[in-house]
Amino acid sequence: MxxxxxxxxxxxxxxxxxxxxxxxxxxxxxxxxxxxxxxxxxxxxxxxxxxxxxxxxxxxxxxxxxxGYALAVPYWRHHHIPNPIGPTPPAPEPDVAPEPPAIAEVHEQLPEVIDLWNKWVACKGGPAEGSQLADRESTADGEKYTVLLPRSGSRVSRRELQNRAYQIAHAMGMSAAQIRIDAHDDGEHLAYLLATLDRETAAASLTYPGPKDCYDPATGITYWGRWPDGERMPWTAFHPERGVFSGVILGGTGAGKSRLVEQLCATWLNTGFVTIWMIDPQDGSSLPTLAEYADWAVVGRDPKRLNAMMRGIDIVGETRTKNNAIARPRRKVHPLSPRTPVLIVVIDECHMIFDPNLVGPEQAAINANTVDRIARSYRKGGMGVLLASQDSGLKVFGGLDTLRANVVNYNSVVMRLTSNIAGGLIPGFGGDAKALPPHGYAYYNGATGSRDIHGRAFDAENDLPRYYREAPRVELETAIRRPLTEQLGTAYTRRHHALDDATTANATNLYGPVPDPSLIAEIAIDDPDLAAGLSQIAAARDVQPFLPDLGQTTTTDRPPAARTTTTGNTLLSAWTRQLGPTATDEPGEDFEPDRQAVDVLAFGAGLAAQARGEDPDEAMAAIRDALTGDATPTFPSGFKSLGTAAGRDIYQAIRDGADTPATIGIRAGYAESTVHRILKALLADKLIRKTRYGRYEANPAA
Incomplete structure (x- = not known):
């Protein structure tokens, strides 16, 4: 063989x-x-x-x-013949367990993310066919996984997976807000899945934790929201060695843009070394809280007021830049401290002040070029700008690409928009702003912490007034205040009254310098708050609001104002005659003011007091006394500040409700320098006290 x-x-x-x-x-x-x-x-x-x-x-x-036996050993080490199955012994009688106590509350079982993913997402024909979840991690309000994307067959890229986040949420039976797809550091074939499972915890984590917890002094980073995995969303604001950084917030109506601006400013003001100038072209309606507490607030689109602030910005930037060179040793960056504070210029709806159709071609160019210098040249002078707009094109930046590049370089927040962002406006941004929910949802793109997923801003609206009241008030240093005062005059020295002045100007344009009291009485029926505001403005002009000179002859021939409601009721004005003598009064006849008119004006004063949080009854009694002469003012004795007529008049003006130097001066009839001198004396005698910066009231204990 x-x-x-x-x-x-x-x-x-x-x-x-x-x-x-x-x-x-x-x-x-x-x-x-x-x-x-x-x-x-x-x-x-x-x-x-x-x-x-x-x-x-x-x-x-x-x-x-x-x-044969020797060569078979490796095979049989991996293949064991099972032992034969013997007869199964009878199961023991189960112990009778006591009935469990009744469950008082049933909690919803958390979804099994991996099971849902495999059945509805990674299945054949699913949004991410052939993918797998691995590396489960627990987050504050859910779970985090690594998504392994298939490299062959039905390929799905990480970018496509992000675009299908809504389909994935639908397939898993979740809301779109519960599913986020984020980029992975190790390659495009991987991604992170962030699933929010505990909505109550997620909502609680969005409560504004306060200014101290939202600012890191070591890095200068401000935190303003959270991503779904609990990581906080940053804003690089300022750094002692690098200066101040600018930024932009884009968001349509209802997106939460203005509330985020006020939240950031509240955090910055509470650091104790930040002061804020602001521009609100919408007459202060966008940023009402910030307008009240900003060091200088320009509301509206008056070119004169805008031009004054633009000149002030250049004065601060140029002077600080020169001071850095004069200082010894020479400084590269302006020092950041309560005595030499950071100046942040906030401009809401910034596209409006760059629009030549709204502010004029010359002023629009001045505004754009000045803001460009803040972002480009004044960073090391301790200045930065925060722009906010509901637009999404280059006109947000006044048509200047240099301004766009310097502002978006460090901080860009994109909230819900009605149109896609113009190409290249924010380099590296790949989110879908049109698909964002309203009310605080946002993408962040900047120097630190940029991510492809959106998070949500903290809910701070209810707490903002308190944090603004508690924030320390700081002013620019003497070396800056002096040139500002010399070159801008009252535009700067009266900056703390800019909001009141603009409000008064708007009221004058709409209702005249002395509104008709009958009109105010009718307005009070429909809108008591508006009537209170008009009464407060008029009270700042004169102790007798809405009244002509009592020595003038007036007539009451016209009938009282009337209006018929939709239900058929006729409303007659309570105003029947002026408080001065009429043509029918005999010369030399003792004149008695019309009590109905007094009641109307007292009602307006009461509304104004209520709007300020004061006792309306006391305000109504005071206005009646002032109008009818029923009471003679009395003053405490033994105080040096009341030894002059000016001191007594100014003190009485404060007791009558005037609370700012401007309104006190108007009501008492004295110059601003005299008012400030008397205020210091009254404060020293503890007859008055400061309620907040630039506001005074009589001391009840005096």
Whole structure:
């Protein structure tokens, strides 16, 4: 027979390997190949030995038996024959357990994210077919996974997965706000899945934690919201060694843009070394709280007021830049401290002050170029600008690409918009602003912490007034205040009254310098708050609001104002005659003011007091006394500040409700310098006290 059987055995072994052996899978493939070759060679050698000698005698059979067992050991180590199954013993009688106590509250079971993903997302035809979830981590309000995307077959890129986040949420039976897809640092074939499972905890984590917890003094970073995994969203505001950084917030109506601006400013003011100038072209309606507490607030689009602030910005920036060179040792960056504070210029709806159709071509160019210098040149002078707009094109930046580049370089927040952002406006931004929900949802793109997913701003609206009241008031340093005063005059020295002045100007334009009291009485029926505001403005002009000179002759021939409501009722004005004598009064006749008119004006004064949080009854009694002469003012004795007529008049003006130097001066009839001198004396005698910066009231204990 020769060696033919041996060669046949080798051929059979090779064929078996090709057809089946390499796919068995019970060991690594290279090891299986070596094992198969060893067995085949050993078998061929035994066959050749047996066929070329005396056949299968005792010795060849013994070698076959021993060698076969030895070569089979590796196989049987991986393949065990199970023991036979014996009869199953009878199950023991179950112990009767006591009934569990009634469950007082049933909690919703958290969804099994992996199970839902495999069944509805990674399945055939799903939004991410063939993907897998791994590396589960618990977050503050949910879970975080690494998504392994398939590299072959139905390929889905990380960017496509982000675009399908809404489909994924729908497939898993969740809301769109519960699912986020974020980029992975190790490659585009990976992604992070952030699933929010505990909505109550997520909502609680969005409560504004307060200014101290939202500012890191070591890095100068301000935190203003959270991403779904609990990480806080940053804003690089200022740094002692690098200066002040600018930024932009884009968001449509209802997106939460203005509230975010006020939240950031509240955090900055509470650091104790920030002062804020602001521009609100919408007459202060966008940023009402900030307008009240800003060091200088320009509301509206009056070119004169805008131009004054633009000149002030250049004065601060140029003077501080020169002072850095004059100082010894020379400084690269303006020092940031309560005595030399940061100046942040906030401009809401900034596209309006850059629009030549709204402010004029010349002023629009001045505004754009000045703001450009803040972002480009004044950073090391301790100045920065925060722009906010509901637009999404280059006109947000006054058409200047240099302004756009310097503002978006460090901080860009994109909230819900009705149109896509113009291409290249914010480099690196890839979110879908049109798909964002309203009320605080936003993307952040900047120097620190940029991510492809959106988060949500803290809810600070209810707490903002308190934090603004508690914030320390700081002013620019003497070296800056002096040139501002010399070059801008009253535009700067009266900056704390800019909001009141603008409000008074608006009221004058709409209702005249002395509104008709009958009109105020009718307005009070429909809108008591508006009537209170008009009464307060008029009270600041004169102690007798809305009244003509009592020595003038007036007539009451016209009928009282009347209005018929939709229900058929006719409303007559309470105003029947002026408080001065009429043409029918006899010359020299003692004049008694009309009590109905007094009541109307007292009502307006009461509304104004109520709007300020004061006692309306006391205000009504005071205005009646002032109008009718029923009471003669009395003053405490023994105080030096009341030794002059000016002191008594100014003190009485404060007791009558005037609370700012401007209104006190108008009511008492004295110059601003005299008012400030008397105020200091009254404060020293503790007859008055400061309620907040620039506001005074009589001390009840005096």
């Amino acid at each position: 020769g060696t033919a059987p041996a060669w046949g055995f080798l051929a059979t072994a090779g064929l078996w390997w090709l057809l089946r052996g390499r796919r068995t899978g019970w060991a690594p493939r290279r090891w299986l190949a070596a094992y198969t070759l060893t067995v085949a060679v050993a078998g061929a050698v035994w066959l050749a030995w047996t066929t070329t000698t005396h056949g299968p005698t005792r010795l060849p059979l013994a070698v076959l038996w021993a060698g």
